[in-house]
Amino acid sequence: MEFAEQVKSSVDIVSVVQEYGPRLRKSGNNYSGLCPFHNEKTPSFSVSATKQFYYCFGCHAKGDVINFVMEIEKVSFYEALKTLAERHGIPLPKRSQYADEDSKLRGAIFQMQEYAQDNFRANLNGPLGEAARSYLAKRGVAPATIEQFGLGYSDRSGRALLRILEQRNFPQAQWEQSGLLRKRDDGTFYDYFRNRLMFPIHNESGKIIGFGGRALAPDDNPKYLNSPETPIYRKSAVVYNLHRAKEAIHKEDRVILVEGYMDAIGVTAAGFRAVVASCGTALTAHQVQVLKRHSQKISVNFDPDAPGANAAERSIGLLLEEGMQIRIVELDGELDPDEYCKERGARAFQERLDSAEGYFFWQTNRARKRHDIRTPEGTVAVLKFLIPAVQRIKDQWERLAIAKQVANYIGIDGGPMLGSFLKSVAAREEAKFAAPGEVIRADEKGLLNVLLSDVDGREQFVPELRKIEILNRLLTGRIYQAVLAIQASGSRITFDAVNARLEEADQALLARIVFSAGTDGHEADLDYGHQCLESLRRLEERLRSSELEARVKQAERAGDLNEALRAADEDGQRKRRAYLEARLKQAERAGNQVEVSRLNEELRRTERSAGGA
Numbered sequence: 001m002e003f004a005e006q007v008k009s010s011v012d013i014v015s016v017v018q019e020y021g022p023r024l025r026k027s028g029n030n031y032s033g034l035c036p037f038h039n040e041k042t043p044s045f046s047v048s049a050t051k052q053f054y055y056c057f058g059c060h061a062k063g064d065v066i067n068f069v070m071e072i073e074k075v076s077f078y079e080a081l082k083t084l085a086e087r088h089g090i091p092l093p094k095r096s097q098y099a100d101e102d103s104k105l106r107g108a109i110f111q112m113q114e115y116a117q118d119n120f121r122a123n124l125n126g127p128l129g130e131a132a133r134s135y136l137a138k139r140g141v142a143p144a145t146i147e148q149f150g151l152g153y154s155d156r157s158g159r160a161l162l163r164i165l166e167q168r169n170f171p172q173a174q175w176e177q178s179g180l181l182r183k184r185d186d187g188t189f190y191d192y193f194r195n196r197l198m199f200p201i202h203n204e205s206g207k208i209i210g211f212g213g214r215a216l217a218p219d220d221n222p223k224y225l226n227s228p229e230t231p232i233y234r235k236s237a238v239v240y241n242l243h244r245a246k247e248a249i250h251k252e253d254r255v256i257l258v259e260g261y262m263d264a265i266g267v268t269a270a271g272f273r274a275v276v277a278s279c280g281t282a283l284t285a286h287q288v289q290v291l292k293r294h295s296q297k298i299s300v301n302f303d304p305d306a307p308g309a310n311a312a313e314r315s316i317g318l319l320l321e322e323g324m325q326i327r328i329v330e331l332d333g334e335l336d337p338d339e340y341c342k343e344r345g346a347r348a349f350q351e352r353l354d355s356a357e358g359y360f361f362w363q364t365n366r367a368r369k370r371h372d373i374r375t376p377e378g379t380v381a382v383l384k385f386l387i388p389a390v391q392r393i394k395d396q397w398e399r400l401a402i403a404k405q406v407a408n409y410i411g412i413d414g415g416p417m418l419g420s421f422l423k424s425v426a427a428r429e430e431a432k433f434a435a436p437g438e439v440i441r442a443d444e445k446g447l448l449n450v451l452l453s454d455v456d457g458r459e460q461f462v463p464e465l466r467k468i469e470i471l472n473r474l475l476t477g478r479i480y481q482a483v484l485a486i487q488a489s490g491s492r493i494t495f496d497a498v499n500a501r502l503e504e505a506d507q508a509l510l511a512r513i514v515f516s517a518g519t520d521g522h523e524a525d526l527d528y529g530h531q532c533l534e535s536l537r538r539l540e541e542r543l544r545s546s547e548l549e550a551r552v553k554q555a556e557r558a559g560d561l562n563e564a565l566r567a568a569d570e571d572g573q574r575k576r577r578a579y580l581e582a583r584l585k586q587a588e589r590a591g592n593q594v595e596v597s598r599l600n601e602e603l604r605r606t607e608r609s610a611g612g613a
C-alpha cells in the first residue's frame, strides 16, 4: 500500500477536522458544521465518514484528510502527510514510491516541463534570447516581472529539448506525450516550440503543466501556440495565472478576467493581483466552474462588442448560466488592459474597475443608445433586447430579481408591460434537453451516484457504458473514463480510487455530484441505474440520428444523391436497431422467451443487412 493510503486509512477525517476547531454534528451518513475555510453563520461544510472526504457547499473547499491538513495549515502534501503520520504514530518510510503506471507517466511529464522551463529561462538570459529580451523591453516588461512569471525563450534549433530529454533518459515513448516534442513521419523528433517567447502555464497548485509560446518572427503562425493536450494539461480546465491570483481573489472576493498572457502579466505588474486570463478563446464550462469556486464575482475586461468578439459573447453566456455576478470593465482609447495600465497608470485602471457596471445595466445602457425609451415601442425594444441574456440565468428567482431591477432601471415599476416582461423571462426552457457537456445531466449524475454507492451488482453497468460513445462528450466524461479504467485494472470502484485519478477541476465536480442530492430523490439502486443508462442510450441515439440527418441534408445540398441515400439508410438502420433493442429489454424483463428469440432474430437480420450495405 502506498504510504499516503496507509495514513488515510489509519486516521479518521472526522476527528482530524475537529482537532482544528470545527464542531461537527452527525446528520444522516455525513457530519456537518461551520466551514473553517470561509466565514459563515449556517453550516455548509460536510464531512463524509464513509468516504473520508470533506466538501463545503459555500466555498467549495474539498478533499481528503491530507488535503484538509494541507489547506488548513498551508503546507505541502508531503508535510501534511508527515504531520498526520507523526501525530498518529505511523512510522515514515524513507521514500514513498508511486507504483502505478499513470502516476509514473504523469510524474515524468511534470519533470520534463521543469527541464524545458530551465532551458527556456536560460535561453532568455543568454545570447540566444536577445530578440525576445528586446521584445519584452519594448512591451515594458520589467526584469522582476519576467522573473516572477518565469518567462523564457525557445531557440530556433528545434533540437534543444530533444537533446535534453535524450540526455535525461526519458523513454522515447514519453517524448511526444510531454507535448514538448513532435514526431515526424520518418519517426524522428523535433521541438514543438521554436523561436518563441515562452509563458509557462501552471495548475492551481503551481506546478508547470504546459506552455504558451508567442511567435517572435512576424510571419510565424500561429501568433500564439499552446502545448497540445497531455495527461497533465487539459486546456478546458486551465485558467492562466490562477495559482498566483487565488489568494487575492479570496481576499477581494472578485476575479478580474482578461484575455491574454500579456494582459494578465501587465495588470498584475501594475499591482492588481486577482487577475486571470482566458487566453483568447471562449471560456469553457469547466473553467467557469473553476473560477466560481474561488469567487462568484467577476470583472470581465474584454470588449464583447469588438470585432470577432464571439468568444467574449460566449464566455459571458456561460458566466451567466453559472450564476456569476458579472461587471464589464470598459477601457477607452482602444487600449488593451496591459497597455492601459502602462499608459494611464494603475490609478486610472482602478477607476475603470470601480466604475464598471453590472452586466445587465451595461447591456441596458447599450440598448438605450439605440432606442428611445420615452416611447412604448422603444421600451419594448429595449426589454426584448435584454430577454435572451436574462434567460441564461439558471436560477429562477435570481432571473426574476434581475428582470425587475432592469425594468426598474428604465423606469418601469408596474403595469402590464412589466407583467409580460417578467412572464417571458420566467418561461425559460429548462435544461432537460441540454446537449451533453453543457450542464450536468440528471442521468449522468444519477448513474455515477449508483456506481459510487455500495449497491451490489453495480459493476454490471460498466460493460454497457463502454458501448456509449457520447460518454466523452459529457461534462462528467473524464470521471466516467476513470471509472472504466479502474474496472479494467481489476480494482474496486470506490470514491477514493476515482477521485485519485482526476484533475482538480474534475475532483470538484465529483464532490459536487456525490454530496448533492445526486439522484433527485431516487434511491441509488440498480433500478435507477438502469433508468439512467437507458436515458443515456436514448441521448446517444438522438445525437447520432441528428448527425446523420445533417449528413443527409449536406449531401443533398452538395447534390450527392448516393451519399444522401447512404446516410438516410444508416439512420434508418440505427433507428430500427434501437427500437428492437428497447423491445428486447422489455421482453427480457417480462420473461417472454418467445418474444425474446423473435426479437433476437430480427436484430441479427438487421445487423446482417447493415453489414452488407
Ligand SMILES: [Zn+2]
Binding pocket: 035, 036, 037, 038, 045, 056, 057, 058, 059, 060, 061
Ligand atoms: Zn467553506
